[in-house]
Amino acid sequence: MKKIFKTVIYILLVLIIGALAFFFWAKSPNLDSSEYAKITKFNGNESSKAVEDSVLSVITYNIGYLSGMTNNTSVRPAEEFYTNNLKSIISGLKKHPVDVLAIQEIDFGGKRSYYVNQFEEMGEQLGYYNGCRSINWDKKYVPFPYFPPSVHFGKMLSGQAMMTNFEITDYERVVLSRVQSHPYYYAAMYLDRLVERVKIKVGDQEVMVFNAHTEAFDQDTRTKQMFFLKDWFLKTAETMPVILLGDFNSDPSYENAAILEMYNDERIGAMCSKENLLGEKTLTYPTDKPIEQLDFVFYSSRHFELLDWKVLYDLGEVSDHYPVLANLKLKKSEE
Template sequence: MKLKKVLRNSFWALDLLALGVGSFYWWAKSPTLSSDDYARLEQYPFPSPSAHGDTFKIISYNIGYLSGMTNNLNVRPSKKMYDRHLERAKKYFKEQDADIIALQEVDFDSKRSYRVNQHMELINHLQMGHGALAVNWDKQYVPFPYFPPSVHFGKMLSGQSILSKYPITFQDRIVLEEVKDRPFYYRQMYLSRLAQVTKLKLQEKEVILINVHTEAFIKETRYNQISYLHSLFKRYARDYPVLMVGDFNSDPAYEEAAIELFLSDKTIESAIPKEFAEDKEVLTYPSDAPYELLDFIFYNKDKIEPVGWEVLESFGQVSDHLPISFSFRLV
């Protein structure tokens, strides 16, 4: 009888443990928003330019949720550091006076960055009248980085966004291929890699802008994602001027680099010309001592004419990436 009681209690304990683990898992992966809110177009009470020349300027920037060189490290940066980086970002964006800004790794309301909506902070400071938001991480618990576990708990709402002086008339949030060779719980807690497809009206012309952030760690997944993005670019390029910008996580120097699909295509140009790709001055990651070119702006050269480009070193370590600017005319 005593053995039966011990076994019965053990089974009860295992059942309670399983229930607790299951409940925690379902809570941890539960979203805070409806999926209908994962892609939003917004207008703000700021006027579009009443007059403009024929040259436009875009900046692409993985802002690393303003965590600087602590991104992906096992540390908890202070709010003071985030506030300082936000003020620097505001200052340098204001100086650049871009018509369009495409951001990756921007926090909309996350515990890790002290619940600041970084997109709205920049919109209000720069007084840009149009925005597109695409959420790629909406969880209650995110076990990255792995230590310390105390940083895993709390709302994560993050993604990609576009700020524009000109109207954004369309958005399509495309979820790219997910990693396959990781456990199901890893995939459930991981971010969705996105192609944020938007249509902008620049003066009287429609332009397709695609803001992307591809897989950082799994080479095969990254290749498949970039291959898909290449075909997506070509599809839109038949009818529109197309800009595809973002963090591709693929350096041309990598063995079998997926980014070569774009760089070797004679109908597509890179804002940073291919012949400069190995120059130290154009490398974008990490921002404190760059040794890789991971961030790109691509365009179809039959419909877009380049005017100038720059890797914006002035932003320093606001993020672990450096931004790229590109000035262009529509043909």
């Protein structure tokens, strides 16, 4: 009996040690943190934007790593699915050429999207001059969705990116506040929520663009992040034109919706007025039947005039989000 008991204990110890070893290996990064922020000049592409043109066209797009409505579900689409969605998104975006393309949830060679660097593929084929990318999820193995194991994300390398025909003169990857209530094992596998701070040169004028992706599941953390972004936006707007765009994961109908913080200061302009929020042509999520408005473009009203904007419903279901396009005109200097 004692021998059986010792054998059981031994087996349990081996399983526990094995599980711990797997956990610490799985949560370890693929890259050194010094590689998490990078500026790229796309091969053979040149800046095609006339510096005297004062109109900036921008798109914000959570592409959901091109997984369509399978995003975060226990479905593992075939490689052909992602290949076709990559072709589709490139074809769709070519119909809406813009000066600044800001992307959230883009993969840089992870298993879930068959090891394709979507940033490099899109930047090259869309003909952008340069771009920057920030990694916010770098793990050796992510066991999500939890079951069955065949649909696990596995090697994870994902984040945010921006592509532009203007020269990028300064760039910073900034990690937003984390959810404090997550248990250790969950937090160890969770992504960082980021904002990319990108300074571009428009003629002799510098413009700051913030590409944000705020917390999706914890409202208190999301609100904290929104206050931080608003404060940073307003401080930066004291010295230069500012654009803040991205997926804010905050529908205006939510109780104490964090996104509404951007609507209570006249120094901040929005592509959609407060009165028109949640209108028929403003909803961005999900793409099979839009019911929420999660994606926004904001700008410093002192520096920009909004010409027009729209949700690009013609991009279809390559993501679970629709992109938002806005045309902004730089005002003449007040000096």
